[in-house]
Structure formats: C-alpha cells, structure tokens
Amino acid sequence: SAVISQKPSRDICQRGTSLTIQCQVDSQVTMMFWYRQQPGQSLTLIATANQGSEATYESGFVIDKFPISRPNLTFSTLTVSNMSPEDSSIYLCSVEGQSSTDTQYFGPGTRLTVL
Amino acid sequence: AQSVAQPEDQVNVAEGNPLTVKCTYSVSGNPYLFWYVQYPNRGLQFLLKYITGDNLVKGSYGFEAEFNKSQTSFHLKKPSALVSDSALYFCAVRAPRTNDYKLSFGAGTTVTVRA
Numbered sequence: 024s025a026v027i028s029q030k031p032s033r034d035i036c037q038r039g040t041s042l043t044i045q046c047q048v049d050s051q052v053t054m055m056f057w058y059r060q061q062p063g064q065s066l067t068l069i070a071t072a073n074q075g076s077e078a079t080y081e082s083g084f085v086i087d088k089f090p091i092s093r094p095n096l097t098f099s100t101l102t103v104s105n106m107s108p109e110d111s112s113i114y115l116c117s118v119e120g121q122s123s124t125d126t127q128y129f130g131p132g133t134r135l136t137v138l
Numbered sequence: 139a140q141s142v143a144q145p146e147d148q149v150n151v152a153e154g155n156p157l158t159v160k161c162t163y164s165v166s167g168n169p170y171l172f173w174y175v176q177y178p179n180r181g182l183q184f185l186l187k188y189i190t191g192d193n194l195v196k197g198s199y200g201f202e203a204e205f206n207k208s209q210t211s212f213h214l215k216k217p218s219a220l221v222s223d224s225a226l227y228f229c230a231v232r233a234p235r236t237n238d239y240k241l242s243f244g245a246g247t248t249v250t251v252r253a
C-alpha cells in the first residue's frame with residue numbers, strides 16, 4: 024500500500040483566514056481524493072483530483088471554498104478558504120493506485136480548528 | 139445512488155468474546171465493499187475488502203467479513219476481541235469499477251472492548 028503523509032497534522036486558525044493542507048504520496052498515483060470528517064461524523068468526499076485536470080467536486084462543495092491543486096502524480100493540496108468555525112474538521116487525503124486494486128488508502132489527516 | 143448503513147452506533151464486548159460490527163449496503167450492480175478502522179487521532183486504516191469470489195474475506199489483525207448478497211450485508215467479525223481493537227469502524231461501498239470512484243461510508247460504529 025502507498026505511504027501517505029499530510030502537513031500540517033493539526034492547526035488552529037482564526038475565522039476569515041485560509042489554510043493549505045499538503046498531501047504527499049511515496050509512489051505515483053492516478054486518483055487522489057480529499058475527504059472531510061466533521062466532529063463525530065463519517066467521512067464526506069469533497070473532491071477527486073486527477074493530475075492534469077481540474078478537480079471534480081461533490082455536491083455541496085465548491086472550488087472557491089476548497090481550491091485543489093494536483094501538480095504531479097505524488098502531490099496534492101487542499102485549501103480551506105475564508106474559514107469559519109463550521110470548517111472545523113479532520114481533512115483526509117486518500118489515493119487509489121494505478122494497479123486497479125480498488126482500495127483507497129488514507130493519510131493520517133489534518134485536524135483543523137477554527138476559532 | 140449507493141449507501142451504507144451501520145445500525146449500531148456502539149458495540150461493547152468483553153475481551154476474548156466474539157466481536158461483530160454490522161453493515162448493510164445499497165448499490166446498483168455487484169458491490170465493492172470495504173472495512174476501515176480509525177484509532178483516536180489517526181487516519182483510516184484499511185482492514186479488508188470484498189470485490190468478488192469467496193464470500194468470506196480475511197483481513198488484517200484477525201478480522202474477517204462475510205458478504206451476503208441476499209441480505210445485502212457485509213458484517214465485520216473477529217472471533218476473539220482484544221482491548222486494542224477498541225476504535226471506530228467504518229464500512230464503505232462503491233459501485234463496480236466505472237468512471238465514478240466515489241466511496242460511500244457508513245456513519246461508523248464505535249467498538250469498546252473491556253478487559
């Protein structure tokens with residue numbers, strides 16, 4: 024399975040500011056995904072990021088609020104823009120490789136608190 | 139639309155007793171089913187999956203799951219639970235491989251194993 028790291032692991036931010044979360048994978052992957060896990064809740068897919076194309080956002084999530092970059096096959100960033108306390112969540116990236124294993128592997132997550 | 143139901147918010151068992159975490163699903167076509175575990179302040183760890191073949195799937199840490207098509211279920215089991223199995227467990231489903239790689243997660247079941 025891929026080894027996935029995320030930076031930062033946690034942060035406390037003021038409302039109105041933005042935070043960029045980095046996701047690094049130790050191997051090249053086609054599909055990368057960003058999820059949000061609100062306190063006490065399950066995971067919700069924010070968007071799918073393929074290298075070389077625009078990210079595909081799920082219903083309820085928009086690019087202006089959650090811009091995503093995917094500059095190469097091992098790296099992606101998610102920015103949480105103009106944050107409010109409702110954005111306090113764990114943000115996780117995941118990957119699905121090119122070997123058609125159909126398994127998504129997750130990073131350790133970024134725990135964000137917005138004051 | 140695909141969905142997953144985990145009917146129990148919490149499962150409490152004594153160490154050494156069998157552990158079962160329930161999951162039912164709804165998806166068009168033959169499902170791809172997954173179990174993940176989340177330890178406190180950690181990301182999701184993949185436990186096991188069912189894609190096709192034998193209905194009984196064995197995974198990490200002594201866990202197994204049984205796919206039952208007629209009951210649309212994929213219950214997670216462990217014959218003898220350990221205190222270290224205490225965590226949050228998620229069942230997830232996706233449709234057979236198409237251009238839509240979306241994983242849908244259940245609400246999660248908190249497992250507590252008492253010594």
